[in-house]
Amino acid sequence: MTRYVMAADLRRCVGCQTCTAACRQANATPPGVQWRTVLDMETGEFPEVKRAFVPVGCMHCSEPPCMEVCPSTATRKRDDGLVTIDYELCIGCGYCAVACPYQARHIVHRATFAYGAQATQSEAVRFDQKRLSVATKCTFCRERIDEAKERGLKPGVDPDVTPACVNSCIAGALTFGDRDDPESAVSRLLAETLHFRMHEELGTDPGMYYIWDRKSDQ
Amino acid sequence: MIRIAPWLQTNWDWRAAGNFICGGTGAGVLIFAAIAPVPGSAYRLLATIGMAFVATGLFCVWLEIGRPFRAINVFRQPQMSWMSRESLVAPLLFASGIAATWLGGGALGWIAAVFAAAFLYCQARMLRAAKGIPTWRAPRIVPLMLFTGLAEGTGLMLMLAAFPSGNAPSGWLQGILIVLVVARGLAWHFYRVQLEGNGVPSRAFDVLRAIHTPMSVLGLWGPLLLLLIASSFAAATWIAAIAGLCALGSGWLLKFTVITRAAYNQGFAVPRLPVRGAGGPGPAVKPGWH
Numbered sequence: 280m281t282r283y284v285m286a287a288d289l290r291r292c293v294g295c296q297t298c299t300a301a302c303r304q305a306n307a308t309p310p311g312v313q314w315r316t317v318l319d320m321e322t323g324e325f326p327e328v329k330r331a332f333v334p335v336g337c338m339h340c341s342e343p344p345c346m347e348v349c350p351s352t353a354t355r356k357r358d359d360g361l362v363t364i365d366y367e368l369c370i371g372c373g374y375c376a377v378a379c380p381y382q383a384r385h386i387v388h389r390a391t392f393a394y395g396a397q398a399t400q401s402e403a404v405r406f407d408q409k410r411l412s413v414a415t416k417c418t419f420c421r422e423r424i425d426e427a428k429e430r431g432l433k434p435g436v437d438p439d440v441t442p443a444c445v446n447s448c449i450a451g452a453l454t455f456g457d458r459d460d461p462e463s464a465v466s467r468l469l470a471e472t473l474h475f476r477m478h479e480e481l482g483t484d485p486g487m488y489y490i491w492d493r494k495s496d497q
Numbered sequence: 498m499i500r501i502a503p504w505l506q507t508n509w510d511w512r513a514a515g516n517f518i519c520g521g522t523g524a525g526v527l528i529f530a531a532i533a534p535v536p537g538s539a540y541r542l543l544a545t546i547g548m549a550f551v552a553t554g555l556f557c558v559w560l561e562i563g564r565p566f567r568a569i570n571v572f573r574q575p576q577m578s579w580m581s582r583e584s585l586v587a588p589l590l591f592a593s594g595i596a597a598t599w600l601g602g603g604a605l606g607w608i609a610a611v612f613a614a615a616f617l618y619c620q621a622r623m624l625r626a627a628k629g630i631p632t633w634r635a636p637r638i639v640p641l642m643l644f645t646g647l648a649e650g651t652g653l654m655l656m657l658a659a660f661p662s663g664n665a666p667s668g669w670l671q672g673i674l675i676v677l678v679v680a681r682g683l684a685w686h687f688y689r690v691q692l693e694g695n696g697v698p699s700r701a702f703d704v705l706r707a708i709h710t711p712m713s714v715l716g717l718w719g720p721l722l723l724l725l726i727a728s729s730f731a732a733a734t735w736i737a738a739i740a741g742l743c744a745l746g747s748g749w750l751l752k753f754t755v756i757t758r759a760a761y762n763q764g765f766a767v768p769r770l771p772v773r774g775a776g777g778p779g780p781a782v783k784p785g786w787h
Binding site for chain 1: 499501506508509513558561562563564565567568570571572573574577578579580581584623626627628629630633760762763764765766767768769770771772773776778779780782
């Protein structure tokens with residue numbers, strides 16, 4: 280089996296939002312819609328202040344609550360762990376958006392562009408009517424992963440078939456790969472480090488791991 | 498600005514609340530119209546009103562969805578989705594309800610009542626399944642939604658009973674409403690206790706706390722007092738009708754508040770902050786929680 284997951288090394292992330300920009304560029308999301316973004320978390324009082332940058336987006340859960348509630352079967356989970364949305368089936372009821380505990384889903388009802396109502400040349404070319412009034416979210420750059428088999432490449436290793444956010448990360452904080460392959464970079468990294476998953480107590484079995492320290496025996 | 502603490506969801510607004518408000522009330526009316534000892538003519542009126550409410554609620558949802566001309570796709574996943582199940586029960590409710598109305602109640606009225614109960618249950622489970630909203634996913638939202646739907650339906654019937662053409666048995670309904678407002682009051686209490694125990698976004702809790710007084714006065718003690726007075730006065734049906742109005746209004750207030758104003762999402766949280774440089778890991782961060 281294959282289970283594609285992502286690991287975010289919180290020790291490395293500098294909050295530069297390059298992944299956010301890369302995602303928007305790769306997926307042509309409209310203003311206000313960020314499938315990948317980085318939270319800036321600060322806690323404590325001077326001089327005991329802690330700060331962390333936490334990339335978030337769709338966690339591609341194994342038990343996706345969005346899929347469970349979807350009345351139209353538009354949301355599905357693939358055998359490789361990717362949670363997908365069929366824009367032709369989605370009715371835009373928003374039930375998945377309220378079921379997702381990661382706030383990862385977006386519904387936009389009107390076409391909006393970076394500089395107002397008028398699309399730039401690039402936006403006009405990439406505008407997709409199908410995405411209006413339906414749920415959208417991070418796809419783990421599904422098109423790239425689907426190309427991997429055809430081209431004999433490996434997601435998480437070869438940049439052409441790896442999500443745009445991972446490719447763009449200047450700090451090497453994002454790692455992508457097959458969790459079920461013990462030799463994949465992501466599996467090896469997770470074996471060496473201490474990590475958690477967000478809102479794990481809700482039973483969603485999310486596919487995004489957050490690394491916070493090395494294991495003490497390393 | 499990227500938010501971290503829970504914020505109010507905007508995907509479901511008054512239109513979604515309209516479905517729960519009208520659907521619950523309509524289902525309550527259909528259930529008690531079948532159970533109550535009413536003549537055929539009264540059943541026809543009550544069942545028609547009940548179905549009109551359910552239809553209005555579904556129309557509200559239709560207004561809400563982004564792609565209304567694909568609404569037929571809502572039926573595609575009854576094996577998992579409570580929204581699909583609600584949608585599948587609705588035509589059965591209308592078919593049996595229309596037939597029962599035609600025949601003046603009887604066995605078909607009971608069948609319509611069963612589908613109305615199923616419809617109400619689906620609505621309650623829809624909220625329970627929305628894992629992203631802490632005030633909805635609490636298991637005790639289910640009895641709360643069931644009891645308030647039944648209390649609203651009974652309240653509406655008591656209001657109708659005050660009119661000469663109503664023909665609904667006010668005395669019988671008064672007894673039912675006493676039981677239901679007490680049951681709803683208890684469900685409301687235990688729901689809030691569960692939210693406090695499990696944790697809830699602070700602002701959601703504040704919103705719910707703000708309606709506690711109207712829920713107690715209009716939703717419980719007011720109707721109980723009015724029904725007590727009604728039991729010993731000549732103008733009993735009118736006093737009982739006011740009690741019904743209180744039960745109905747408080748139920749609508751509850752649903753509107755829970756669905757549109759207390760619907761804060763999960764927000765973001767981490768169980769610990771990472772090790773950076775020479776320092777150790779930081780504490781958990783979960784802002785905006787009670």
